[in-house]
Amino acid sequence: SQTIHQWPATLVQPVGSPLSLECTVEGTSNPNLYWYRQAAGRGLQLLFYSVGIGQISSEVPQNLSASRPQDRQFILSSKKLLLSDSGFYLCAWRIGATNEKLFFGSGTQLSVL
């Protein structure tokens, strides 16, 4: 069966420090991968999605970037964190257009201080 791993679960970082959140999917190949952010009191905002290795689409201009170095690995990064980057980050995947279900990881709570 397919599983999605996301780590770390919680992270406290100072303003200006770098960020790297990792997400990996097991039990499937060539998934569509997504990074969402859930700010306090708000819905889920799509940040990036990827349909294949090295292919990244950005939904909103921001201080973050994403990379997909391997088929089942999706990384969210920042060179210098801002206070506004605080939030709950969720990685998700689905299989192309044939499967409508989006499966989410357990999330990372990021606090930038």
Added chain:
Amino acid sequence: AQKVTQAQTEISVVEKEDVTLDCVYETRDTTYYLFWYKQPPSGELVFLIRRNSFDEQNEISGRYSWNFQKSTSSFNFTITASQVVDSAVYFCALRIYNTDKLIFGTGTRLQVFP
């Protein structure tokens, strides 16, 4: 532009009460999909249901039921005989056909008290 509105920020009910979570969406596209997800305290979103824009049949799954009405652009979710385990944040979402973007509402926090 597409948009999903969940006007109810928080709902509190007592166990065994029925509760309806509202969802109103906006889109000019004729082919789209609507979803409901549950986010328990653990944080992970759990898929509940998907409906496509051509299927307006209401659906029932155990204590859960969904009412899709294109005339009012609504996709409401009802929990019958609520239980404490139903306590969670529930998200409604919209995806336009042939796009990869899932547009979420702001969620409704449901608290079921014993």
